[in-house]
Amino acid sequence: MRQATQRTGSKASVLCRFLFLPAVIVLSLGLSGCSEKQGQADDSAQTQLKDAVPVDVVRVAQTKFQRTVEYPATIAATKQVTLVSKVQGEVLKVHVLEGDHVRKGQALIELDPVDFQIALKQAEAQRAAAQSGVEVARANVQNIEKNYNRMLYLFKQNAVAERDFDQVEAGYKVATAQLEAAKSQLQIWEASVEAAKTNLVYTVIRAPFDGIIGSRLIDEGTRTSAAPPTSLLVLLDVDRVKLIGGISERDIPNVKPGQPAKIYVDALSLEPIPAQVDRIEPMVDPKTRIATVRVLVANEQGTLKVGMSARVIIEENEYEAPALPEDAVVRMKMDTTQGSVMIVEGTTVKKREVVLGARQGTLVEIASGVSGNEVVVRGHLLLSDGQTVRVVSGQEE
Numbered sequence: 001m002r003q004a005t006q007r008t009g010s011k012a013s014v015l016c017r018f019l020f021l022p023a024v025i026v027l028s029l030g031l032s033g034c035s036e037k038q039g040q041a042d043d044s045a046q047t048q049l050k051d052a053v054p055v056d057v058v059r060v061a062q063t064k065f066q067r068t069v070e071y072p073a074t075i076a077a078t079k080q081v082t083l084v085s086k087v088q089g090e091v092l093k094v095h096v097l098e099g100d101h102v103r104k105g106q107a108l109i110e111l112d113p114v115d116f117q118i119a120l121k122q123a124e125a126q127r128a129a130a131q132s133g134v135e136v137a138r139a140n141v142q143n144i145e146k147n148y149n150r151m152l153y154l155f156k157q158n159a160v161a162e163r164d165f166d167q168v169e170a171g172y173k174v175a176t177a178q179l180e181a182a183k184s185q186l187q188i189w190e191a192s193v194e195a196a197k198t199n200l201v202y203t204v205i206r207a208p209f210d211g212i213i214g215s216r217l218i219d220e221g222t223r224t225s226a227a228p229p230t231s232l233l234v235l236l237d238v239d240r241v242k243l244i245g246g247i248s249e250r251d252i253p254n255v256k257p258g259q260p261a262k263i264y265v266d267a268l269s270l271e272p273i274p275a276q277v278d279r280i281e282p283m284v285d286p287k288t289r290i291a292t293v294r295v296l297v298a299n300e301q302g303t304l305k306v307g308m309s310a311r312v313i314i315e316e317n318e319y320e321a322p323a324l325p326e327d328a329v330v331r332m333k334m335d336t337t338q339g340s341v342m343i344v345e346g347t348t349v350k351k352r353e354v355v356l357g358a359r360q361g362t363l364v365e366i367a368s369g370v371s372g373n374e375v376v377v378r379g380h381l382l383l384s385d386g387q388t389v390r391v392v393s394g395q396e397e
Contacts, residue, residue, distance in 0.1 A: 052390035056378040057344055060370050063323035065358050067316040069255055073245030073263070073295065075308040079209060079237035083108070085224035086202040089115065096233070098216055102207045109232055111203040111224065120196035127189035134186050137179035141172075148172040211237045214306065236306060241299045242278065243312055246290035255280055255314055261295050264311040265304065273297055273304075277314060321357060322366040328377040329356065329364055337367070342376040342383050344391065349376060351385040 089111035096108050148168050155165040215234035224230040243263055247255060257279055262272035275297035284291045295312055297304065324341065332338040337356045342349040354369030374391075376383065383389065 052347065052388040053383060054392045055344075055349075055376045055380070055383070055389045056393045057374040057391050058325060058328060058377040059374050060322045060324055060366060060372055062320050063360070063363055063365075064318055065321050065323070065360050065365055066318050067254065067358050069247055069251045069314040069316075071245045071247050071293075071312055073243035073293075073310050073312045075241050075265075075304050075306055075310055076244050077211075077214075077236040077238050077306050078240045078242055078296070079211065079235075080214070080306075081208060081235050082231050083205055083208075083233045083235060084229035084231050085111070085205070086226060086229060087111065087116070087199050087224070088226045089113075089203060089224055091218055091220050091222040091224060094216065094218065094220055096213045096216065098213050100213045102211060102213065102235070104207055104209050106207045107204050108207055108213075109205040109218075111205075113200055113203045116196065116200040116203055120193065120200055123189060123192040123196040127186065127193050130182065130186040130189045134179070134182040137175070137182040141175045141179045144168075144172045144175045205232060207235060209235070209237055210239075211235045212302070238299050238302060238304070238306065240296050241304050241306070243275070243295040243297065243310055245293055245295075245312055246285075246288070247280075247293050249284050249289045249291060252280060252284075252291055254316055255293060259314055261312055261314045263295065263297055264313070265308055266311075267308060268303060272313075275312070322371055323360075323363040324366055324370075324375055325362055325377055326359065326364045327362070328375050328380065329354065330380070331356070341370060342380040343370060343373040344376065344389060347388050347390070348386055349380075349383050349389050 091109060092112045093110040094108070095106075095110075096102060102108065148171075151160060151165050151168040154160040155162070212235070213233055214236040217231050217233060218224070222230070224232070255277060257277055259277040261275040261277055263275050264270070264272055275295045278294045278296045281292040281294075293312075295314075328341055329339045330341070332340075339354050339356050341352050341354055343352050352369055352373075355367040357365030357367040359365070376389070
């Protein structure tokens with residue numbers, strides 16, 4: 001009985017060995033297949049990582065901006081006038097040179113006055129003769145008027161013949177007309193005297209306002225002309241100067257008279273000079289879409305010279321907006337607000353069109369297109385849409 005039991009146990013043990021062996025083989029084959037697939041996946045990941053382009057990224061962040069309007073301008077005098085000769089004559093004396101400061105009313109140039117003095121004396125003599133003619137004509141009228149009034153009374157009483165009255169009346173009318181003619185002649189010569197006096201005044205050319213001599217155009221001995229008038233001097237008012245330049249029509253709503261501004265004159269200094277917007281011309285050039293703006297700046301020391309070039313920056317109120325370093329943006333054109341960036345999505349990049357706004361230092365406003373994305377700041381010029389990337393560094397802006 002024991003022997004039979006032992007034989008049965010031995011058979012069962014052998015059967016178990018045969019059943020267990022295939023299971024072990026299957027399990028081993030399964031594990032071997034998993035290991036091979038994992039290895040292939042690891043190899044693929046390693047290959048992708050090796051092929052990925054290394055990039056630096058930055059995140060779009062809110063930044064304070066101050067919107068500005070910037071444009072080139074030319075310095076001009078607040079007032080500028082070319083003094084001319086109103087009468088013909090020889091220049092007797094020039095009292096000033098270029099750069100001289102003058103006061104309003106100061107004598108700058110003298111013409112030879114002799115001819116004008118003679119003309120004045122002649123006009124005054126003719127006026128005196130005309131005045132005498134008026135007195136004689138008036139006395140004649142007074143004498144005839146008495147006889148005329150007497151004859152008029154008698155004529156109304158039918159005491160004189162009509163023919164006699166008509167003769168006296170005609171004489172009275174002639175005398176009255178002669179008096180009016182004498183008065184007119186006197187007025188003519190009075191006007192001639194005034195004209196002669198004015199011409200004599202014109203022989204001295206005076207400064208119409210405080211200023212500085214910009215150009216001296218004649219010398220002593222020059223013979224001037226009145227038609228056309230001879231240019232003598234250029235007088236400038238440069239205690240304040242104006243900067244004349246043009247802004248785009250889209251910037252017109254952002255610029256107002258009285259608004260503070262800064263000017264930069266590279267020929268003098270890198271430091272800004274405070275200024276103020278004076279006016280915006282009401283007309284826009286239909287060809288360029290540019291409006292002329294005039295900005296005023298104090299110039300008591302005279303360091304700003306007429307004709308110099310300058311840059312004008314007009315500042316507005318601060319505001320917050322999304323921003324990126326300008327290096328991260330590819331502009332369509334330098335003078336447009338269109339651009340593009342590469343944003344990171346996982347391990348790939350996507351090209352995104354953006355609308356650009358103001359610039360401040362190295363930052364540029366992102367008006368629309370991206371908000372809080374990570375954007376490639378270095379290496380983006382070598383990327384194409386959908387390309388695999390590997391972020392090697394990033395920073396918060």
